[in-house]
Amino acid sequence: MRAPSLDPDSRRASLVRAAREVFAEKGYHPASVGDIIEAAGVARGTFYNHFESKREIFAAVLAELMLEVGGVVQPIDVRQDIHEQVRANLHRLAAAMASQGAAVRILFTEAEGIDKDGEIALAAFYAHVLARVEKALSDGQRLGVVRPGEVRQSARCLLGMLKEPVMLARLAREPLDAPAMAEAIYGLLRGGVLSV
Amino acid sequence: MRAPSLDPDSRRASLVRAAREVFAEKGYHPASVGDIIEAAGVARGTFYNHFESKREIFAAVLAELMLEVGGVVQPIDVRQDIHEQVRANLHRLAAAMASQGAAVRILFTEAEGIDKDGEIALAAFYAHVLARVEKALSDGQRLGVVRPGEVRQSARCLLGMLKEPVMLARLAREPLDAPAMAEAIYGLLRGGVLSV
Amino acid sequence: MRAPSLDPDSRRASLVRAAREVFAEKGYHPASVGDIIEAAGVARGTFYNHFESKREIFAAVLAELMLEVGGVVQPIDVRQDIHEQVRANLHRLAAAMASQGAAVRILFTEAEGIDKDGEIALAAFYAHVLARVEKALSDGQRLGVVRPGEVRQSARCLLGMLKEPVMLARLAREPLDAPAMAEAIYGLLRGGVLSV
Amino acid sequence: MRAPSLDPDSRRASLVRAAREVFAEKGYHPASVGDIIEAAGVARGTFYNHFESKREIFAAVLAELMLEVGGVVQPIDVRQDIHEQVRANLHRLAAAMASQGAAVRILFTEAEGIDKDGEIALAAFYAHVLARVEKALSDGQRLGVVRPGEVRQSARCLLGMLKEPVMLARLAREPLDAPAMAEAIYGLLRGGVLSV
DNA sequence: AATGAATGAGCCTTCATTCAT
DNA sequence: CATGAATGAAGGCTCATTCAT
Structure with missing residues (x-):
């Protein structure tokens, strides 16, 4: 038929x-x-x-996912409580990742291994995300909301904090506790783990 | 021949x-x-x-890698400067990951999706690592070196901070700046990024 | 092409x-x-x-062969000359086996040792054939056309009389003399070889 | 060691x-x-x-088996009860085959398929056996113990009666009832199955 | 003669891709 | 555009055989 x-x-x-x-x-x-x-x-x-190929449809899936995940982050309004906005963004991101569940794993674990020839916009995507985070950090520094210091590596680490819990939950076949994850990250951003 | x-x-x-x-x-x-x-x-x-199979040799590679990477971390001596020891461990880890270069990616990206039947001890490896980190955090809390609070999610985030920069450097085909990465993580652990 | x-x-x-x-x-x-x-x-x-596999097509070949060989045997009509009908069936069987030539060997020699997991219906096929022969013998006994006595082993021997000449002809690379074979079997069934 | x-x-x-x-x-x-x-x-x-090869050792196994199985048949002494001697030989043969169990199957089912190039003396073995049986039948005819008639096909059928029950028992994974088999064959040789 | 590491042809099977309808 | 039969390169794995020790 x-x-x-x-x-x-x-x-x-x-x-x-x-x-x-x-x-x-x-x-x-x-x-x-x-x-x-x-x-x-x-x-x-x-x-x-x-x-044209399996790879091409994979790229399409990826592009879609990128949009969706990226879309939940809202720009910070400097006139309002910044910490709270950061926290809200973290919660939204965590929730998005948790809801996509399995699908997000693709973005995180497989994509790179497939991207010979850079036909998949993965590097670009990450570059874009990193740039966005770095800019947020720099802006924050200018506003005095973010500690001074280098920003490039920190942005990378931040990304890792977001991705890893998702990965690990999947690997252990546990559901992801999105709010707990968001809070943990927020706590880290706020004060690290080591006491002074 | x-x-x-x-x-x-x-x-x-x-x-x-x-x-x-x-x-x-x-x-x-x-x-x-x-x-x-x-x-x-x-x-x-x-x-x-x-x-016996491609999978088996992959598991062997993985096991080796785990040993090597895990081996560089040294136990904390509470009678000495703890912060400094943490920092040194971070530097050693970063260096190990940088030197393994490509190989580490295996530990980080693949292995899931291969592990049907759980024949590859990846989940176990991560569980082990996480337990170690969590214990370190709890011990630190008891000693007053680590802020009180939940420890599970934080351990996960910590892992992410270590892995992600390695991944991203690979993706961007840049060399990994191990010391910078170690310092960034140390800074995050010490005081987060947000100022109070 | x-x-x-x-x-x-x-x-x-x-x-x-x-x-x-x-x-x-x-x-x-x-x-x-x-x-x-x-x-x-x-x-x-x-x-x-x-x-799905070499085994599956082998099973298909086997099934076909079974149908073809089994199909030539016609039910006995008790109102007609029974000996003659038996004889005719023997001739048809012999002819069918001779014409299939090599192919029949499959049914006869292989199939065991391939049948791990009993996926190939060879045992079932033989069970079916034997049941059919045994029933024919029992029916014959009731009608007084077959000597009384056990029926199970005889059915097995009967099968052997049919198969062996085919095998041997193949082994010796001689053509099978189907009519001679049918007559020999008929003779055996009728009066054995030993005189009284 | x-x-x-x-x-x-x-x-x-x-x-x-x-x-x-x-x-x-x-x-x-x-x-x-x-x-x-x-x-x-x-x-x-x-x-x-x-x-020199797997085939060669297979041939050696076969040769040994042939000797053993062939050895149990004892020449008929015409001055004694011939029927009884035939019957005894049948029983010995059946017992030998039953005791060899699995091993005999080799002789019967596999050998042919392996014998490309006729390197295995299988054809010769069968030729030898057949000749022996045919001679026994002819001799019997001369002595009046065996019905007159062609002898070649009958010998083949006789062989089949011996082999098939062994095969079938194996296929059905049942033990072979050697005495019953011997009796059935003896019965067949004596009077066939069809009554007159 | 005994050993066992090394060999490589060959097998079965998968699956992304093509193309005639 | 939809279809699905046909394709064939490629992959993982087995195992009889060789040969240096």
């Missing part, structure tokens, strides 16, 4: 949706094009009418 | 060495047994005289 | 046909999937689009 | 003994040289000091 000829964008979208689930569940390499078309209820050929 | 007849341990070691490089460069799935034996200068059958 | 796109049933059938010849000539283990696809004029992947 | 340097014949014999068990349990193809040397407690190289 022939699937209805959807407009190209919808078909594409439904393939990406299916692919996201499949990749999330199995990971990139173990997931097969067969899995994806089965999940999408579409014939093999159809897949290749919309994507 | 026939490879010289080594005793099993040496041959095994040389295969693990070769495999480590190959896995580091290509990642688990893209690396083939063919790549490994070529790197080791050995025939296909020889590989299978020493390892 | 690409093979024409057949409907799945035809392709499957052509593969089974090819496999039957290959298995007949080489036997199960020595025959390779490569031999089969070559005989079928089809690419490797095509084979696995239709069969 | 180095095995004592047995005299060649003993070592050879112990290898053949080991091989017989291994082949009997697994069948020719699934049995590996590794299995055999393990069973014999000997190193790989040692095996090839005594046999």
Whole structure:
């Protein structure tokens, strides 16, 4: 039975949706094009009418995820309580990652290994995110909300604090306690762990 | 040309060495047994005289890496300057990770998705590491060197701070500035980033 | 050169046909999937689009053979000359086996030792055949056409009388003289060999 | 630890003994040289000091079996009760086959498939056996103990009666009831199954 | 003669991709 | 655009055999 000829964008979208689930569940390499078309209820050929390769659809999934995760962070309004806004952003980020659950893992663990030739905008994505965090830190320093000091490495560490708990929860097959994670990070940002 | 007849341990070691490089460069799935034996200068059958499968040699590489990385951390002597010892450990860890370069990525990115059947001790490794970090934090709290508060999530974040800069440096194809990374983490642990 | 796109049933059938010849000539283990696809004029992947494994296609060949050989035996009509009908059945069976030539050897020699996990219905097939023969003998006894006595072992021997001459002809690379064989068996059934 | 340097014949014999068990349990193809040397407690190289190939040791096993099985048949003494002697021979044969159990299967099912190039004396063995049976039948006819008629096909059928029950018992994983089998065959030889 | 590490051809199987319909 | 049969390179693994010690 022939699937209805959807407009190209919808078909594409439904393939990406299916692919996201499949990749999330199995990971990139173990997931097969067969899995994806089965999940999408579409014939093999159809897949290749919309994507040139497995890699390309993976990139599409990734791009979508990046937008979604990046979108939850709200710009800081310097006239309001900054700490509270940072905290709220952390909670939103943690919640987003927890809800995406499996899917986010892709962004975090697999993408790099697939990105030969840099065809996937992963490096760019991270560069973008890092730049954003670094700018936030610098701005904060200028406003006196962030301690002075180098900013580049700190931004990297910050990213790690966000990603690692997600990874570990997945690895241990435990659910992610998003609020606890957000609070822990906030606590670290506020005062470190070592007492003076 | 026939490879010289080594005793099993040496041959095994040389295969693990070769495999480590190959896995580091290509990642688990893209690396083939063919790549490994070529790197080791050995025939296909020889590989299978020493390892039952690609997965098994991967596990061996992993185990080695764990030992090496874990080995650089030295226990804290409470009668001496604790902050300084923490800092020294961070520097040693950072240096170890930087020197292993590509190889460490294995520990960090792959291994999940390969671990069907839990045959690879990755989860166990992380559990072990986390337990160690958590204990260090708790001990520190008892000694008054670490701020009171929950310890579980913080340990996870700490791990992230260590791993992420390594990953990002790799992704950006930049060398890792180990001392800077260690200092940044130390700074974070000491006082967070937000000023009070 | 690409093979024409057949409907799945035809392709499957052509593969089974090819496999039957290959298995007949080489036997199960020595025959390779490569031999089969070559005989079928089809690419490797095509084979696995239709069969999950070499074992599965072997089972398919076996099933076909069973049907063909089993199909030539006609039920006895008690109102007619029974001896003559038995004899006719023997001739038909012998002819069928002779015409299948090599292929029948499969049914007779291989299949054991392949049947790990009992996935191949060989034991079942023989159980079925034996039951049929035993029933025929019992029925015959009730009708007074078959001597009284145990029936189980006799059925087994009967089967052996049919198979062995086929095997031996093959082994000696002689053609099978089907009518002679049928007559010999008929003679044996009628009066044994020892005179009283 | 180095095995004592047995005299060649003993070592050879112990290898053949080991091989017989291994082949009997697994069948020719699934049995590996590794299995055999393990069973014999000997190193790989040692095996090839005594046999040129797996096939060669298989042939040796076969030759041994042929001797053993053939040896139990005793020549008929025409001055004594011939029926009884035939019956006794049948019982001895059946018992021999039952005791060899698995090993005999080799002779019966696998050998042919391995005998490319006729390197194994299987055809010769069967020719020999058949000749012996045929001669017995002819002699019997001359003595009036065997019904007149062709003898060639009957001899083949006779062989089948002996082999098949062994095969079937094995296939069904039942023990072989040797006396019952011998009696059934004797009954068949005496009077067939069809009543007149 | 015994040893066992090394060999490599060859096998079965997978799966991303192509293309005729 | 949709379809799905066909493709074939590539991969993991086995195992009979060789040979230096």
